[in-house]
């Protein structure tokens with residue numbers, strides 16, 4: 246964990262473990278109110294399939310498409326293609342396309358040059374889109390780990406060519422797989438079917454069969470994924486236990502991906518202009534807004550895995566807020582201090598609307614599997 250913090254050069258933060266709440270993030274320096282604490286880059290992310298129709302974003306950095314400036318015309322045309330030739334993913338630049346291909350997409354692509362069985366991958370995606378698109382995120386985690394493992398293995402054996410691969414043992418392969426898995430292990434929690442909240446329309450006496458149905462759904466999805474990308478050397482990743490934990494990690498981590506539409510800012514800006522500049526600006530931009538249609542201000546919505554943010558615990562009187570500033574136009578998580586924070590203090594965020602009454606807060610937090618005992622709850626509990 247500390248390695249990840251070092252890699253991200255977050256010298257101002259530290260991770261600690263407590264019996265009561267597990268991992269937590271603590272301040273190594275003082276933060277002023279409004280100061281940036283952390284920009285956490287997502288490891289894997291996916292836009293909700295229903296949101297894809299209304300909001301075109303880069304599949305790697307999640308910047309809104311027409312907001313990205315390409316350097317020249319050729320780049321603009323080239324940038325939008327996936328390296329494998331599928332039409333599912335779109336990119337704002339060649340750099341994003343190549344980086345996504347190398348880190349995740351090459352195994353999940355349904356194009357001609359994909360590294361998986363196209364028909365099997367299509368079956369997996371169809372099932373995920375028809376049931377729960379969290380499976381696509383889980384597939385991305387598995388693909389990320391396999392590709393990283395292969396890269397580590399290649400690097401390792403390039404380094405000891407003369408050994409004629411004698412160094413390749415089950416043990417060395419396993420330790421490379423563990424190394425590839427390390428960033429994901431940060432968010433590992435409970436199995437999906439154990440931690441998913443019971444929906445309101447399910448009678449508590451049917452809880453057992455509900456959880457069984459969820460497990461069966463995960464099993465079906467995993468079989469379809471195995472048909473598409475199974476790798477014998479990474480067989481551990483394809484166990485139902487690991488798959489259930491990966492999905493559970495998204496269920497329990499408060500990791501929404503939101504990238505606002507820049508058009509919203511335009512309206513705020515225009516509203517604040519004095520007359521007659523306001524009317525003039527509206528006249529000049531009306532044709533552009535008409536061309537964009539009614540859904541111009543829909544933001545990108547999805548789910549992402551942010552390794553460090555996933556270690557931040559909840560408080561109804563939080564010390565920090567996940568809050569995008571004007572300049573934060575991509576899918577990174579931005580954490581800002583919402584009051585002064587002293588050295589050694591825990592950085593907490595609120596997973597819910599902390600202004601709700603006590604009972605409602607506790608009910609919503611039950612979905613995350615815990616009863617909140619923060620200072621505000623202790624004060625307000627009946």
Ligand SMILES: C[S@@+](CC[C@H](N)C(=O)[O-])C[C@H]1O[C@@H](n2cnc3c(N)ncnc32)[C@H](O)[C@@H]1O
Nearest residue numbers: 266267268497498499555556557558559613615
């Ligand atoms: C996003 S994770 C936070 C990191 C977590 N402590 C860990 O070890 O990975 C959310 C989980 O942390 C625990 N948690 C977070 N805030 C808590 C709190 N105020 N009280 C008790 N448990 C909490 C719950 O188990 C919750 O499902």
